[in-house]
Amino acid sequence: MNAAIELLRKIGILKEITGKRRDRVYAYDAYLNILRDKPEPKPDHREDDENKVVPHV
Numbered sequence: 001m002n003a004a005i006e007l008l009r010k011i012g013i014l015k016e017i018t019g020k021r022r023d024r025v026y027a028y029d030a031y032l033n034i035l036r037d038k039p040e041p042k043p044d045h046r047e048d049d050e051n052k053v054v055p056h057v
Contacts, residue, residue: 005026008014014026 005014009016009026013028015029016024017027018025
């Protein structure tokens with residue numbers, strides 16, 4: 001397991017985020033970046049083919 005984590009760290013997939021020598025925690029930066037970005041607000045409704053406003057489900 002350590003070899004796999006070390007390989008993923010070396011190629012830039014995982015990042016060690018604790019700074020500890022033991023009980024380290026690793027993160028996948030691409031996911032963290034997604035979580036850091038503010039999501040676009042979703043509209044509460046949409047228009048159907050007849051341009052009537054209908055609830056978005």
